[in-house]
Amino acid sequence: xxxxxxxxxxxxxxxxxxxxxxxxxxxxxxxxxxxxxxxxxxxxxxxxxxxxxxxxxxxxxxxxxxxxxxxxxxxxxxxxxxxxxxxxxxxxxxxxxxxxxxxxxxxxxxxxxxxxxxxxxxxxxxxxxxxxxxxxxxxxxxxxxxxxxxxxxxxxxxxxxxxxxxxxxxxxxxxxxxxxxxxxxxxxxxxxxxxxxxxxxxxxxxxxxxxxxxxxxxxxxxxxxxxxxxxxxxxxxxxxxxxxxxxxxxxxxxxxxxxxxxxxxxxxxxxxxxxxxxxxxxxxxxxxxxxxxxxxxxxxxxxxxxxxxxxxxxxxxxxxxxxxxxxxxxxxxxxxxxxxxxxxxxxxxxxxxxxxxxxxxxxxxxx
Numbered sequence: 578x579x580x581x582x583x584x585x586x587x588x589x590x591x592x593x594x595x596x597x598x599x600x601x602x603x604x605x606x607x608x609x610x611x612x613x614x615x616x617x618x619x620x621x622x623x624x625x626x627x628x629x630x631x632x633x634x635x636x637x638x639x640x641x642x643x644x645x646x647x648x649x650x651x652x653x654x655x656x657x658x659x660x661x662x663x664x665x666x667x668x669x670x671x672x673x674x675x676x677x678x679x680x681x682x683x684x685x686x687x688x689x690x691x692x693x694x695x696x697x698x699x700x701x702x703x704x705x706x707x708x709x710x711x712x713x714x715x716x717x718x719x720x721x722x723x724x725x726x727x728x729x730x731x732x733x734x735x736x737x738x739x740x741x742x743x744x745x746x747x748x749x750x751x752x753x754x755x756x757x758x759x760x761x762x763x764x765x766x767x768x769x770x771x772x773x774x775x776x777x778x779x780x781x782x783x784x785x786x787x788x789x790x791x792x793x794x795x796x797x798x799x800x801x802x803x804x805x806x807x808x809x810x811x812x813x814x815x816x817x818x819x820x821x822x823x824x825x826x827x828x829x830x831x832x833x834x835x836x837x838x839x840x841x842x843x844x845x846x847x848x849x850x851x852x853x854x855x856x857x858x859x860x861x862x863x864x865x866x867x868x869x870x871x872x873x874x875x876x877x878x879x880x881x882x883x884x885x886x887x888x889x890x891x892x893x894x895x896x897x898x899x900x901x902x903x904x905x906x907x908x909x910x911x912x913x914x915x916x917x918x919x920x921x922x923x924x925x926x927x928x929x930x931x932x933x934x935x936x937x938x939x940x941x942x943x944x
Contacts, residue, residue: 629669629696635662636692644770645703647685651675654683654703663690670696679704687770710767715781717763717888718816720850724761724886728774735773750779759813759883761785785809788889796896801836808895813883816891817846821913825891830899831906831916840904842873850884907931916941 641663645654651674655667664670674680679700686708690699711733715724721743728734738746747755762785766777793805802808815829832842848864849856851871856864865872871880903916905923909930915938917923928934 812887825894
């Protein structure tokens with residue numbers, strides 16, 4: 578009760594305004610009356626104080642979003658809450674903060690004050706920094722350009738990168754000269770008010786670095802991949818090839834076997850990425866023949882960079898691919914793929930699923 582005792586002293590009369598009282602000359606009944614009056618006053622104040630600290634604040638059912646600016650004192654907070662009609666006893670809130678030793682621990686930020694919250698629970702929330710968390714979601718398969726559009730559209734981030742080019746952006750992240758494609762981990766990120774777009778991107782970049790390093794360290798032996806970055810590139814292709822969770826390691830296995838055999842990957846998503854804005858939604862045979870650094874029909878091995886942000890499942894699939902023997906696959910028209918061991922089987926599957934011909938297909942291989 579140290580804080581309350583100190584605060585009760587606020588009601589004391591300043592020394593220079595006091596008149597000296599000779600207690601020895603007071604009649605006994607007068608002295609008793611003074612003592613009783615003081616005790617009654619103290620009891621009333623203590624009773625009101627205890628009721629205050631246990632009683633819910635005046636909060637509407639929808640709650641209140643309240644922002645504390647940096648440097649706000651407990652007294653300023655208390656009287657602002659009174660002005661807003663949230664509490665009617667600012668001096669009691671000050672007493673409570675001192676008693677709980679929270680008066681100097683209030684943290685700036687944006688808070689949600691909920692119905693039923695008491696003064697004590699409010700102060701503990703403010704001192705604990707339990708600020709409102711905003712969120713932005715980066716989706717698997719998004720390109721860097723698409724990811725930036727999501728970040729730019731967010732009204733919860735502080736935008737500091739408007740008009741900044743890709744090279745300058747990567748330099749500000751501390752990774753000058755790196756291609757940004759695929760470098761950020763898709764996830765839902767929560768953050769407090771005041772977070773900048775640069776801080777957000779730094780967090781997503783570091784998350785991908787950690788995830789890739791952990792999975793690379795636990796990879797299967799003998800993969801035809803020379804670095805974590807090559808794994809990232811292949812994972813981005815797997816991400817764009819299928820949205821079916823169970824197919825990711827199977828498709829990764831196809832690509833790994835092709836790399837081992839020196840076969841070209843021949844995957845449409847890389848061709849589409851290489852076409853850039855020239856792609857109109859319709860991939861033509863002429864596009865497959867158009868040579869770009871990303872055309873895996875005309876070039877051996879992996880493309881020079883990732884083509885999108887791969888998710889955790891695609892990274893894991895590439896580093897722990899399926900052990901089957903399929904070397905080809907084609908979309909089966911129902912969201913998945915048909916896998917084949919040989920080119921002859923693959924050509925039959927293409928006739929059935931892409932040309933609509935009635936052909937008999939062999940059983941699916943053990944992927």
